[in-house]
Amino acid sequence: MVKLSDYVISFLEKRGVKDIFMLSGGFCLPLVDSVGKSNINHICSLHEQAAAIGAEAYAQYKNSPGVCLVTAGPGGTNTITGVASAWLDSIPMIILSGQVQSRDIRGKRKVRQIGFQEIDMASIIRPITKYSKTLTKSDDARRVLEKAWYMATTGRQGPVWIEIPLDIQSSLVDPNLLEGFTPPVNKDRSEELENYVSKFYEMLMNASRPIILAGNGIRSAKAKEKFLQLTKLLNIPIMTTWKAIDFMDEEHPLFVGRPGLAGQRGANFSQQTSDLFISIGARLDHGQTAFNHTNFARNAKKIIVDIDEAEIEKMDFHVDCPVNFDALEFIDLALSRYEKTKDFSDWVSQCKEWQKKYPVVVPEYWAQEKYINNYVFIDVLSDLMKPSDLLVPGSSGACSEVTMQAFRTKNGMRIFNSEGLGSMGFGIPSAIGACIASENRHTVCIDGDGGFIMNIQELETVRRLQLPIKFFVLNNGGYVSIRNSQSKHFGQQWASSEKGGVTLPDFEKITKSYGLSYCRISSPKEIYKEVQKVLDSSESVVCEIMMLNTHETLPRNSTHKREDGTFVSLPMEDLLPLLPRDEFKRNMSVGDD
Numbered sequence: 001m002v003k004l005s006d007y008v009i010s011f012l013e014k015r016g017v018k019d020i021f022m023l024s025g026g027f028c029l030p031l032v033d034s035v036g037k038s039n040i041n042h043i044c045s046l047h048e049q050a051a052a053i054g055a056e057a058y059a060q061y062k063n064s065p066g067v068c069l070v071t072a073g074p075g076g077t078n079t080i081t082g083v084a085s086a087w088l089d090s091i092p093m094i095i096l097s098g099q100v101q102s103r104d105i106r107g108k109r110k111v112r113q114i115g116f117q118e119i120d121m122a123s124i125i126r127p128i129t130k131y132s133k134t135l136t137k138s139d140d141a142r143r144v145l146e147k148a149w150y151m152a153t154t155g156r157q158g159p160v161w162i163e164i165p166l167d168i169q170s171s172l173v174d175p176n177l178l179e180g181f182t183p184p185v186n187k188d189r190s191e192e193l194e195n196y197v198s199k200f201y202e203m204l205m206n207a208s209r210p211i212i213l214a215g216n217g218i219r220s221a222k223a224k225e226k227f228l229q230l231t232k233l234l235n236i237p238i239m240t241t242w243k244a245i246d247f248m249d250e251e252h253p254l255f256v257g258r259p260g261l262a263g264q265r266g267a268n269f270s271q272q273t274s275d276l277f278i279s280i281g282a283r284l285d286h287g288q289t290a291f292n293h294t295n296f297a298r299n300a301k302k303i304i305v306d307i308d309e310a311e312i313e314k315m316d317f318h319v320d321c322p323v324n325f326d327a328l329e330f331i332d333l334a335l336s337r338y339e340k341t342k343d344f345s346d347w348v349s350q351c352k353e354w355q356k357k358y359p360v361v362v363p364e365y366w367a368q369e370k371y372i373n374n375y376v377f378i379d380v381l382s383d384l385m386k387p388s389d390l391l392v393p394g395s396s397g398a399c400s401e402v403t404m405q406a407f408r409t410k411n412g413m414r415i416f417n418s419e420g421l422g423s424m425g426f427g428i429p430s431a432i433g434a435c436i437a438s439e440n441r442h443t444v445c446i447d448g449d450g451g452f453i454m455n456i457q458e459l460e461t462v463r464r465l466q467l468p469i470k471f472f473v474l475n476n477g478g479y480v481s482i483r484n485s486q487s488k489h490f491g492q493q494w495a496s497s498e499k500g501g502v503t504l505p506d507f508e509k510i511t512k513s514y515g516l517s518y519c520r521i522s523s524p525k526e527i528y529k530e531v532q533k534v535l536d537s538s539e540s541v542v543c544e545i546m547m548l549n550t551h552e553t554l555p556r557n558s559t560h561k562r563e564d565g566t567f568v569s570l571p572m573e574d575l576l577p578l579l580p581r582d583e584f585k586r587n588m589s590v591g592d593d
């Protein structure tokens with residue numbers, strides 16, 4: 001017989017879990033004890049939100065479940081932001097939480113609580129997990145754990161939650177007598193897939209300007225290498241989503257940029273003049289389509305490969321070839337059925353030419369003498385970071401947007417953040433999770449001054465674990481993204497700057513009080529030298545980048561407010577600042593006979 005909490009932890013260990021992000025509490029102590037005795041390394045976050053975010057980033061790096069352990073009640077409620085992000089970004093994650101003793105669970109009684117810290121996490125979290133379960137019977141342990149692992153890692157990945165009452169954690173089980181979980185048998189759809197792959201080649205044969213948008217679903221399906229093999233054979237231009245920014249380096253002969261709302265002008269021209277648009281593992285959210293499905297790649301026939309049928313069905317345009325399959329299955333079969341298609345070299349050159357002609361970072365940004373321009377900073381980092389580096393931008397505000405838009409990837413880099421939720425406070429804990437998952441790869445985190453403060457307590461975790469993370473904090477006097485929207489649509493700037501009531505603490509004092517090094521860069525004159533110094537430092541550094549308190553994300557899709565209050569956008573090829581009309585028309589006439 002073994003203690004159930006030991007059984008749970010050894011289950012995870014047997015599946016290769018090396019690290020657990022956690023914060024203890026009275027209602028998870030048996031589990032905490034089992035972790036402590038196991039070979040699994042435990043990372044003590046100082047806030048459960050940070051533990052969950054850390055596990056999420058860890059999972060993104062490894063493409064296998066990140067695990068987080070918390071106590072009942074507040075321990076669980078504090079994790080919700082991290083779980084929500086994993087849900088939206090399809091990241092596999094397992095959250096173990098304690099719960100009050102079985103006899104104290106409210107159950108069907110019409111009161112709000114019986115046990116102290118009792119709250120029904122399994123129900124609260126259900127809409128944003130693939131599976132959530134209170135383990136009420138010890139005999140169910142193996143079945144529940146196997147199902148949770150299966151659900152987190154199979155199909156469209158995502159978070160799962162197992163809540164275990166205190167008495168059940170300490171109960172004894174005989175592992176040999178526990179029943180397992182039987183995964184459902186999927187019906188054979190191989191003929192359907194054959195048809196889709198034939199149609200894919202047929203559509204390619206009939207196309208002149210095909211283009212692929214690669215999304216992170218390809219990595220989730222563990223299909224990246226095969227995807228690169230296939231595209232090399234096909235020789236067609238490839239764009240990536242922000243979530244797949246590190247799939248291809250800037251100089252890859254087929255890479256032609258990242259299109260979107262705050263896109264790259266060249267990539268948007270490629271997408272909008274294409275006659276066959278192939279999306280693989282990208283969910284085509286508003287950032288990708290710029291809200292307007294009617295104008296999206298409007299001259300192209302569309303092939304969408306997505307494991308989630310609902311994501312294909314939500315599109316407001318006709319999808320000529322809706323491939324509701326896992327990216328690996330599709331790519332595998334497409335590789336084995338490879339047929340020589342047309343020579344698309346001229347089209348690839350055209351897209352590459354646009355990518356080069358319209359860089360995001362334009363010389364005017366370098367002309368700014370006072371303070372640092374956001375784009376200039378990203379340009380410098382792109383030059384100085386090494387292929388072996390890890391880049392983890394925060395997930396909200398200009399730090400995310402500008403990095404994803406302007407960074408030039410080198411071969412071998414890993415770059416990611418949380419996209420769907422767009423929450424402040426991800427920078428520090430994500431960098432920690434990613435750094436630990438990568439076994440201490442040199443990590444760079446870029447965060448806004450507003451976002452950085454939201455999980456600032458985790459600088460202590462960085463110090464304790466001596467993690468090689470360099471934090472660049474973009475100081476623009478508070479919430480510039482909010483100020484931008486306010487100045488566009490409202491007269492005043494409440495709650496977004498010092499004048500509006502938001503103050504931020506002295507980052508130098510805070511950093512030093514956590515025992516980390518601090519520096520500040522205020523002028524573009526010596527920026528290369530100063531950023532290099534930070535990157536070369538052997539210890540963790542917080543470097544404040546002093547910026548103007550205004551910022552504009554460009555190029556960007558333009559949106560106008562109609563008199564009735566609704567918004568209308570220009571088509572995606574026509575980004576702000578608008579190009580001279582003749583140049584714009586010339587670009588859009590590519591493909592006209």
Ligand SMILES: Cc1ncc(C[n+]2csc(CCOP(=O)(O)OP(=O)(O)O)c2C)c(N)n1
Binds near residue numbers: 397449
């Ligand atoms: C948790 C959370 N609360 C509120 C917001 C709304 N919000 C979006 S951007 C932003 C400002 C972020 O400030 P900062 O990190 O300094 O980035 P900046 O906008 O200055 O680039 C706010 C408050 C959010 N995204 N996340």
Ligand SMILES: [Mg+2]
Binds near residue numbers: 448450475476478480
């Ligand atoms: Mg800011």
